[in-house]
Amino acid sequence: MIEIKKVESKKQLAAFVDFPHELYRGDKNYVPELHIAQRDILTPGKHPFHNHSSMQLFLAYKNGVLTGRIAAILNNNHNKFNNVSEGFFGFYDLYNDPEVSKKLLNEAEKWLVAYGATKMIGPVNPSTNETAGLLVEGFDSPAVAMMTYNKPYYLDLLTAEGFTKNIDLLAYDLPTNVVDKKSIKLKELLAQRLKDRNITVRNINLKNFDTEVKNILKVYNAAWQENTGFVPMTDDEFRYLAKDLKLILDKDFAFVAEYEGKAIGFALAIPDINQVLIKIKNGRLLPTGIFKLLFGKKKIDYVRVIALGVNKEYRRVGIEAFFYSEIIQRAMDKKIKGGEASWILENNEMMNNGLLKMNARVYKRYRILEKAI
Structure with missing residues (x-):
């Protein structure tokens, strides 16, 4: 029954x-x-x-x-x-x-x-x-x-x-030891190209976190709006997510692109906290899980590129490539073994082609299903 x-x-x-x-x-x-x-x-x-x-x-x-x-x-x-x-x-x-x-x-x-x-x-x-x-x-x-x-x-x-x-x-795996080094070599050239267009890329300012979140939300809702299945995030939803992410955020992997001081793109890679959570029984932080979380964070050797987007009118000038080159370079500097770029819509040709050129490979596939009711 x-x-x-x-x-x-x-x-x-x-x-x-x-x-x-x-x-x-x-x-x-x-x-x-x-x-x-x-x-x-x-x-x-x-x-x-x-x-x-x-x-x-x-x-x-x-x-x-x-x-x-x-x-x-x-x-x-x-x-x-x-x-x-x-x-x-x-x-x-x-x-x-x-x-x-x-x-x-x-x-x-x-x-x-x-x-x-x-x-x-x-x-x-x-x-x-x-x-x-x-x-x-x-x-x-x-x-x-x-x-x-x-x-x-x-x-x-x-x-x-x-x-x-x-x-x-799609989820791409990109080990740092197989990444196409061309993306790193072109970083200075990309930086100069962006500078010539009055575009700057900087790390997120954690001391001014609330303002950063507000500006990034505008980019998120603009840059992703044409994606299949997209729904704009409210201010409250984005702040809620940002508050959670701040607990594990490494500012070295969080970037904002600006044109004459206005945010036009951002990229965020987060440490793979699941390397720690997998050891926390039943997801309970108490009594011992909290210590596993605090001490385990230092041993994480993989990241997830969770968001990378640029407002439509500023695409194809090199911002996306510069974001990836910065993330890859810093991962190498920190002895990170690699990262996952996810999720990427299968019909997002620009992102998929860019990742394949860097020697990333699709290693996980997720599906959204539907049914008329």
Whole structure:
């Protein structure tokens, strides 16, 4: 007997957050999310996503045993920005059971249809501005910071319920020992070209963090707006994300490009904190997890290029290439073994071609799926 229950209590929410720990027990590539971060993103009043949108969490029980979870998500900002009536699903985790999958997806679909949704898209947790995509290639290593991980059978379960590909998101691996050194050699030439155009590139100023965040948000919402699946971030959402990232930020990997003092582009690579989180049992910082986090940060030897964008009118003048050359040079200086550039839309020719020229290779592929409802 399969029973689907709405999450309506703190106890059920804790069960929802903790379920993956049991599901992935023994999987050496599973990285537990921090419990407090997952709890907050799912709780109205804690995360700014809930200020404009809503979600309903569901748990699946089979013969009284918790066997799966899902979130039905109504992103009002997405629908307004794109003039559509779409719904989303996320936090989709379960044992390999087609009946449980069917019932979870049906329950999420019913909830979305009641709000007028005509399409169901996912997984996103809870939007493309957070973690997104179903891992479909690259199960042989842990996900890096703020990237998803799932069982290989998830794709089969979703396909069986009528979901088809919307778009793929690519993750590139770029070890520092194989990177095309041409990008480094051209750095001075690129710097002069930018200077001739009154464009400067500098590190982010952590002492003026609030102002920096405000300016970078403008670039983010302008530079990414034509990307498939994009939805603008609100001031509150961006500040929330920036506050979290500041805890692990290395300013040597955070850059702002300016034209006559106005921000026109930015790039950010973050230390792969998952190298530490993978050792923190069940995502709990207390009693010992906090020490693993504090001391483990110093041993991280991999980064993730999480964002790199330039306003449309300033593209193709060398800013993107200069960003990458700076990140690569500093990674080498710090004895970092490499980095992941992710995620990159499969139809973003400029970014994909640029990475391939640097000898990066696609080593993980994530998929956004959709289904008419």
